[in-house]
Amino acid sequence: MDLPKAFLFQNRLLRTLSDSDLALIMPHADRVPLHVRQVLETAHQKIEYVYFLESGLGSVMAGKESGSAIEVGMFGRDGMSGTSLVQGDTESPFDCIIELEGDAIRISTEDFENAMRQSASLKNLMARYAHALGIQTTYTAWANAEITLEQRLARWILMVNDRIDDHHFRVTHEFIAMILGVRRAGITVALKLLEMRLLIKIQRREIFVLDWQGLIDLTKGGYGPAEVEYNRLIQTSTYSPVIGRSPAAV
Structure with missing residues (x-):
């Protein structure tokens, strides 16, 4: 067929x-x-x-x-x-x-x-x-x-992770700062805090997602509701990836 x-x-x-x-x-x-x-x-x-x-x-x-x-x-x-x-x-x-x-x-x-x-x-x-x-x-x-900025950054990383094939991506601190509308120094500190929590790993200028659920918990509800609504509005088909699934489920 x-x-x-x-x-x-x-x-x-x-x-x-x-x-x-x-x-x-x-x-x-x-x-x-x-x-x-x-x-x-x-x-x-x-x-x-x-x-x-x-x-x-x-x-x-x-x-x-x-x-x-x-x-x-x-x-x-x-x-x-x-x-x-x-x-x-x-x-x-x-x-x-x-x-x-x-x-x-x-x-x-x-x-x-x-x-x-x-x-x-x-x-x-x-x-x-x-x-x-x-x-x-x-x-x-x-x-x-x-x-907080740390929580916003966690939400942003989760949203990026939903939309890429691998669970790591390369982006500069300057670019994240521009996207989130903050100073570069603030992004550097927030990334280090996420890494200290073992939620992400930064290696060779790439961000690796280590703890998907931990990142979600950190956002205090900032991540999740919009993803649920997307899946409701754009009905899941046999061939389509679902926004908001953990790395292990993809």
């Missing part, structure tokens, strides 16, 4: 689509590499393309007039850029950049909007994902206001 066409993809949204919905997208799509700090969207400018990440990590960044910015949303193979298009807008109030390199299935805004006009099921799935990302953004705002 032939496998569904969706099985060819790592992106969970693409895997969830029916063959008929995929047929509306794929003739207009191509696979492109993604590089660290690559800009996918610029705030208040027209969105040119939608990216369904197959690997790597994207970050939605809210900026200030002073030039500083902070991450308000994260996505990888669980999602896509361009959620403003699903909500009837042609631009985003936020920047969108690449945190970890990878690759993506890219489709132009015009072709994506045409596909949604032709399929209610496609538009419905995209709308559910946009809602799930909004829930994640809400919990990120709560975490930024209510828990």
Whole structure:
């Protein structure tokens, strides 16, 4: 028996689509590499393309007039850029950049909007994902206001871990500091504290997750609710990885 066409993809949204919905997208799509700090969207400018990440990590960044910015949303193979298009807008109030390199299935805004006009099921799935990302953004705002930097960092590491194949990743202290909107020195201290708790290991500039449950407990509820809502909204399929599972369960 032939496998569904969706099985060819790592992106969970693409895997969830029916063959008929995929047929509306794929003739207009191509696979492109993604590089660290690559800009996918610029705030208040027209969105040119939608990216369904197959690997790597994207970050939605809210900026200030002073030039500083902070991450308000994260996505990888669980999602896509361009959620403003699903909500009837042609631009985003936020920047969108690449945190970890990878690759993506890219489709132009015009072709994506045409596909949604032709399929209610496609538009419905995209709308559910946009809602799930909004829930994640809400919990990120709560975490930024209510828990410590060490706890926020634990939550961020868990969210990255959900979206990569291996349970370790390379990223600079400077980049984490930019993402979390804090000073580099604070990140260095927080990472050392997590390592002293035996929750992570840092080796050769890579972060290794050692104790998934311990990291969750440290976040004091900052990690978990948004992940549950994602899995509810983007119904689990036979071929799709689940956001929020421990390394041993993947």
